[in-house]
Amino acid sequence: MEQLKTTFLYGEEHLTSSIALGLARGQIKGEISKKAKLKILESAQRVASIVDKGNIVYGINTGFGPLCNTKISREDTKILQTNILKSHSVGVGEPIEKEVAILMLILKIHALAKGFSGIALSTLERMLWHIENDIIPIVPSQGSVGASGDLAPLSHLFLPLIGLGKVEYDGKECSMKNLSKQLNVAPLTLGPKEGLALINGTQFIAAHAVKVVEKLKQALSHADIIGAMMIEGLQGSIKPFFAALHELRPFKGNQHVAGRIRTLLQGSEILEDHIDCERVQDPYSLRCMPQVHGASRNAWLHLKELLEIELNSVTDNPVIIDEELTISGGSFHGQPLAMALDYATLAASELGNISDRRIYLALEGNSEGVPKLLMDDTGINSGYMILQYTTAALASENKGLCFPASADSIPTSLGQEDHVSMGSISGRKALQVLNNVEKILAIELLTAAQAFEYRKPLKSGVLLDEIHKHVRTKVSFAEKDRVFADDIALAIEILKSGEITDLITKTMYANNLTWETLHRVEFETF
Template identity: 60%
Template structure:
């Protein structure tokens, strides 16, 4: 464990949150946060003893908010809340997403506005530190009033109910508590509500999407540069002067990256004086298209980080005489940028498919379908069918979930965000995008081989060689799904990006022209 993070007081970035989930950083409750949490917990006890009417502490929930709850029943009220709201269905969400939910919830509760018992926070941190991860179904949240259903499932293990994952295997939570000599918690007033009222389901999907889409954006520039080399396109459209007079941040960054990736390429330099006036848009407009997606990513990153350091439950406890029932649990601030990012991710696949098509046409000195013997061999004709299918599937996923709202809770909750669906859909689009990128790499490496003995630049050549180590040159037809899946693995395990970054470092090449586009 290389470092520590103080929940509730330090600023939590997306990168740090992912590092805590990966076990690289340890999250702790420092003295300042502990004092705040204890003070807030004490204020809730004052409210109960004084019988001050405060929503969710001594009242029912939702449309039952006018129902008074006796002091002796306040604990039962909270455990009933977790049980009754555990209505999620579908497959379990990935364990990393559930762990990110735990981490982001601890950080929100540790700020001292939620009335949580310090012992409850300690138990949640125990789950994080020991990788005992609750089983959370993927469907059931409308993204307002908090992610009620998934958060209820997330915290059932605190009271000895539900299931947990340990090393990928499911176990009853009660059994695991016994195995570790731990007793189920008895929730105090406000605790159940504090646990399930919040946006941590939407937020966890957003955190992971920021990381995944960032990787995809870094790859799409690299893959686009490789395709441009295979097609003998021009690097002139990436001249910084063009983009300085239309200075979108994402566009300028992509242009700088592409210019750097292609600088002093033998392939590029071999056709400087050719009579080709300009390239198709899928090559020439990479800064504008990739860059627009980067702008959407930046918007999502900035808002996700705000949410990551926010208090999103209800009511907010300032002191016993100052509690406010507000709407910080509403998921709309993330639902909209998640839908925006979904379109941005889909467009990366759209332009990638166009480059695949371009490389198969037999233009610019390349053989049709990138094979030496077309006719007898279909070559790379059909993989583009797969990119076309994936691109269209992504388009169907681009309908914004946040554009809809279905009233719930007998009309008390009459506008909801549906941001939980936005978050899940974005990951489906990124899943498809990673396969589209794998197919474009299959095309680009093959196209580059037809330009030999000319070489590209160190980073591009390192990536070409790395792919060729796993996927040989295509001399004749074979089962191309095997090649696609192999390249897909190099994308998803991070090794291809790592190869590019190592080559850049070894050759003193800077591909990170703007720190704002990082996750730390």
């Protein structure tokens, strides 16, 4: 994660995933710059001029979707914008996470503040007010097809602007109608095009993608660390990670992962102890980590790069270019992110898939010194046998979720919107898969730590030794069966907290170590 700013200027500065998360978590304050305010006022004036002149422009003085040829009178243009928020609020399902809703607000403010959408400055300021006062709209998770914008979720997001819908305030769900009275805050009256500008865009998809970029990056880091620990536990070879090998097939992700594994194994007595063993080569789940983890790294990089373009784009419709040019185009279409999110979902699933294979490998008892099922006294004890059942179930579930949502399209709006992205589903599935991968990696952490124990009194390098010690402060070595669900829960919390990646950084600094990685800037910042 890059060094965070203290203030971000909406509509002017360059937004990244890390800055968006910093804004959502209150680490950065967001403001609309003076330059952006001027552009916003100019754009709103252009819309007012269109209405005054009676020029026919979609969504300003026409109906929506298949009603695009229905002209709306000047007197009814404001009613039209309020009605669109009401009629398009058709979301169903469980509410999205509060942080995702905050991200949606942040991303929408930044897009509208660029001054091509005809939004009123007062409307953007009210959106900022919601963030600053932690009055966050409750948004259902289902109902967007990811084209013509994320219409349903964005409609729910902005119902509170007109005094409708539900919000979370002070830890409780309440109606905005009642809260407006309580706080003496009058609902807004939307001007021409404002309702359409609010709900037309990809902010539901993009907000999920921001979370995917963060969570997948963390999963990739954990997979390398835990995989390296499993190499030590099962006495795998370091040769498949040599730089000379990966120079001959120089995929960025492969080279980066190989370098990380080399660093993690640096100074290992365990490696030295079996350097002349008779084993010719390791199973794929150990020696192909650069290829598999690396391919997932490449997918992450692809998503990150596309998302950064989207975060700094205007994605509503129509777009007010200048006094003379208004374009009704397709910048709301979610396909660019939908396909990348589906790719990222597959990349995440594969991290879990190969992790499950390493867990199975650890249970086989084929590595000298490591007992079958990772426990000495089996028979009366089942050892770690059933933990792999859980990872098998999770890995299988993930495979079922890998069908690309973007491969489907169902026409909507009476055929006017005849190809849609389904990118909202792509984003939701990606996070679902990543949550499962986190659980798989947590179980691998437990099994790798158990196998690692059998290499004592030999030591690994300082990095993995510190990780092992840290795990043992939370989860003890298992000599007999116990309720392993408790261990799994503790391991999941270790990964959720990010504490092992923090510990790696701290240990490297204390021991004056540096990563042997290539392409570090691309893969370590977002």
